[in-house]
Every structure is written in structure tokens, then in C-alpha cells.
Amino acid sequence: MYDLDTRKNALALVAQGHSLSSASRRTGISRSAIREWQARVEPLPRMSGQAAPCLRCLPVPEVPADTAAYAYLLGLYLGDGCISPHRRGGHYLRIACADAWPGLIDLCRNAITAVRPEDSVYVLRREGCVMVTSYGRHWPCLFPQRGPGKKHERAIVLEAWQQAAVGDRPWEFVRGLIHSDGCRITNWTTRLIGGEQKRYEYPQYFFTNTSADILRLFTDTLDALDVGWKPSHQSRAAQNISVAKRASVALMDAHVGPKH
Numbered sequence: 256m257y258d259l260d261t262r263k264n265a266l267a268l269v270a271q272g273h274s275l276s277s278a279s280r281r282t283g284i285s286r287s288a289i290r291e292w293q294a295r296v297e298p299l300p301r302m303s304g305q306a307a308p309c310l311r312c313l314p315v316p317e318v319p320a321d322t323a324a325y326a327y328l329l330g331l332y333l334g335d336g337c338i339s340p341h342r343r344g345g346h347y348l349r350i351a352c353a354d355a356w357p358g359l360i361d362l363c364r365n366a367i368t369a370v371r372p373e374d375s376v377y378v379l380r381r382e383g384c385v386m387v388t389s390y391g392r393h394w395p396c397l398f399p400q401r402g403p404g405k406k407h408e409r410a411i412v413l414e415a416w417q418q419a420a421v422g423d424r425p426w427e428f429v430r431g432l433i434h435s436d437g438c439r440i441t442n443w444t445t446r447l448i449g450g451e452q453k454r455y456e457y458p459q460y461f462f463t464n465t466s467a468d469i470l471r472l473f474t475d476t477l478d479a480l481d482v483g484w485k486p487s488h489q490s491r492a493a494q495n496i497s498v499a500k501r502a503s504v505a506l507m508d509a510h511v512g513p514k515h
Contacts, residue, residue, distance in 0.1 A: 262292045269293070270378055294341060294390040295375055309393035318416050319397070324369035326424035329398070329417065330431020331363055333469050338394050338401040345392040346401075350435075353384050358515035359434050363387045366431075370397065411468035425476050426510040432473050437462040439513040442499070460498040460507050461487065470494055482506055 261282075266289070268278040275286040282289075310317040319325040328350075332338075335351040348367065352360045360378065367376045367389050374391035395401045402409050413421065421428045433439075442459045445452045464470050474496060477484050483503040487495035498507055 265289050266292055266377060270380070272380065293377060293379070293388075294345075294347070309396050311396035312393065316416070318420060319370050321369045322420045323424045323427045324366045325397075326420050326427040327362070327431040327434075328366040328370055329421070330428045330433075331366070331435045332398055332431075333400070333406070333411065333466075333472070334432050334435025334437075334464065336398075336435070338398060341390065345390055346394045348389045348391070348394040348398070349379075350387045351384050352387055353514075356434075356514040360385060360387060362434070405465075406469065407464075407466035411466055411472070413472065421472075421476065422479075425480055429473070429476055429480070429482075429507075430511045432462060432469075433460065433507075433511050434514055436464050439507070439511075457499065457501075458504050458508070460504065460511070462496045463493050465493045467494075470496060480506065 261284075265278055265282050265284050268281060269275065269289065273281070275289055278284075278289055279286045310319060331350050332348070337349050339347050339349070341347060350363050350367075352363055364376050364378075364387055367374075367387065371389065371391055371393070374389045376387065376389045379386040379388055399414055400406070400411050437460060439458060439460050441456050443454055443456045446455050447453075462470075462473050464473070474484055477496075477498070482498060483500045484496050484498050487497040498504060
């Protein structure tokens with residue numbers, strides 16, 4: 256059995272861009288073993304009774320202690336996340352993050368670790384993005400919105416305990432949604448000043464999603480935070496929510512900010 260440091264060193268080679276075959280040649284460890292460690296780097300417990308408990312599976316279910324991390328991760332999941340089953344049991348939580356935002360990747364990893372410190376977290380690189388991934392048996396308990404098909408094709412409704420977490424940490428929830436399916440841009444228009452057309456620039460936030468339920472969760476939270484918003488350009492596939500008023504943008508800048 257390989258120790259934890261050996262496993263992490265092999266996965267580090269993969270994270271640096273080495274193929275499984277290359278990492279196998281460099282370490283002398285089989286490709287199949289390294290592939291399995293991508294799902295779980297820690298050695299599995301010998302007995303099921305040693306497995307880490309799930310707060311939602313207790314006789315009296317509990318809410319994750321770090322509600323800030325959970326609210327942020329919930330926003331990321333609703334925007335760019337998915338949960339899929341593993342053939343040997345358990346589930347993968349995957350959050351897609353663009354390569355252009357290394358700070359976002361770190362924030363995502365930190366949030367997953369804060370919510371489920373018992374489960375390993377690793378990064379799978381894809382063209383133009385990474386999949387921040389965690390394997391565990393209880394991700395569907397923490398994100399009961401998981402279901403077959405695309406999110407916009409099924410109802411997305413928060414359970415009471417999730418609503419309480421969002422109510423406790425609304426800015427973190429908004430931040431997660433913006434960091435997944437939103438952006439902060441500098442827009443511009445022209446104004447007639449002293450008889451002359453002049454260019455005027457202003458910051459603006461957008462959130463884009465195809466699910467009416469997720470859009471409503473976003474705008475309801477903005478309403479609770481006194482952030483002004485309005486629907487923007489709508490295509491057949493998605494709707495944009497715009498935050499452009501100066502006072503509202505200032506609030507968003509103070510609590511959300513651009514991706515980095």
C-alpha cells in the first residue's frame with residue numbers, strides 16, 4: 256500500500272500536465288492506481304464504521320458549520336457544478352472553473368474543504384478550464400438539487416435548511432453565483448455634454464443562466480440585500496440579469512468583486 260505522500264506526489268505530476276502514462280513511468284506506480292487516487296487520494300478505511308459521518312444523515316440532521324463556505328459553494332454548484340455517481344458507489348462533485356481565474360479555483364477548493372474536510376479535493380485540467388473535483392458519499396445529501404438532466408429542465412428549489420444558510424450568508428451565495436455564471440465588466444455609452452457627444456464608462460455586473468428557478472434565487476437574494484437589478488438582453492437559451500445602478504454596483508464591489 257502506498258502512503259499518502261507518495262499518492263499526492265503522483266497526483267501532483269498529473270496536475271502539472273503529465274499524462275497518467277508519464278506519471279506512471281516517473282513514479283513506478285501503475286496507471287490504474289493513479290487513476291483511482293484521482294477519485295480518492297486517502298487510503299480507504301478498513302471498516303465502514305470508520306467512515307466520516309454526514310451531518311445531513313444524522314438522526315437530527317445538522318447544517319454545515321461553515322455556512323459562509325456552504326452558501327458560496329451552493330452558488331458555484333448551481334451555476335457551474337454537477338454531481339455524478341461513481342461506478343463503485345459514492346459521487347463526484349465537479350465545479351468548472353476557467354483557467355483565467357486562478358483565485359477562483361483556490362476559493363472553490365477552499366470552500367469544498369471547509370464544507371467536507373473528510374473528502375479529498377483535486378483538479379482535473381481540461382482545455383481552457385479545470386474541474387475542481389471531490390469524491391464522497393454524501394454530496395447529494397448536501398446538494399439535494401442533484402437530479403437527472405440539465406438544471407434548467409427540472410425544478411430547482413432550496414430546502415428549508417439551505418434557505419436558512421443563504422439567509423445567514425446572502426452575500427456569499429451571490430458571490431458564488433457571480434463567480435460561476437456572472438461577471439463584472441466596464442460598459443460604456445455616450446452622452447451629449449455641452450453639445451458634444453462624449454464617451455461615458457461605468458461598471459456593471461451580469462448574471463446569466465438558463466434556469467428560471469436559479470435566476471429567481473439570484474434576484475430574490477438581491478432584493479433582500481437592496482441591490483437594484485433588471486433583466487437585460489434575453490436570447491432563446493439564457494437570460495441576463497444586470498446590476499448597473501451606481502449604489503448597487505458599489506455594494507456588489509464591496510461584497511463580491513470581480514473574478515481573479
